[in-house]
Amino acid sequence: xxxxxxxxxxxxxxxxxxxxxxxxxxxxxxxxxxxxxxxxxxxxxxxxxxxxxxxxxxxxxxxxxxxxxxxxxxxxxxxxxxxxxxxxxxxxxxxxxxxxxxxxxxxxxxxxxxxxxxxxxxxxxxxxxxxxxxxxxxxxxxxxxx
Numbered sequence: 436x437x438x439x440x441x442x443x444x445x446x447x448x449x450x451x452x453x454x455x456x457x458x459x460x461x462x463x464x465x466x467x468x469x470x471x472x473x474x475x476x477x478x479x480x481x482x483x484x485x486x487x488x489x490x491x492x493x494x495x496x497x498x499x500x501x502x503x504x505x506x507x508x509x510x511x512x513x514x515x516x517x518x519x520x521x522x523x524x525x526x527x528x529x530x531x532x533x534x535x536x537x538x539x540x541x542x543x544x545x546x547x548x549x550x551x552x553x554x555x556x557x558x559x560x561x562x563x564x565x566x567x568x569x570x571x572x573x574x575x576x577x578x579x580x581x
Contacts, residue, residue, distance in 0.1 A: 453486060460492070
């Protein structure tokens with residue numbers, strides 16, 4: 436079994452000409468016909484650009500791929516094949532980044548604040564701020580500090 440994990444990651448502001456500006460899952464990750472698990476935990480996939488499935492796209496030829504989403508904010512997505520496991524705590528809302536496509540920090544009032552899980556989260560965010568800074572860990576690379 437092959438696997439890919441994104442944990443407390445923010446993917447925003449990327450662009451693709453056709454599909455999957457944020458994350459494009461292709462058959463190349465499971466070229467031996469093995470099952471491929473993609474774990475997306477406490478991750479923001481939002482504000483990317485593509486004509487179709489701007490934030491997450493699974494190529495139609497990878498029908499044995501499973502995307503496991505846990506406490507993540509996933510915007511526009513399309514999975515013609517494979518399976519999507521909603522493990523709970525997921526949202527589909529503008530994460531209110533300070534400057535979408537340029538700055539992964541969360542603004543006050545972001546729905547990602549305290550909406551994540553601390554299970555498996557790194558102890559610090561990308562600025563070195565301790566997690567959690569509120570009741571729960573935040574979704575994305577930033578732990579909001581007022």
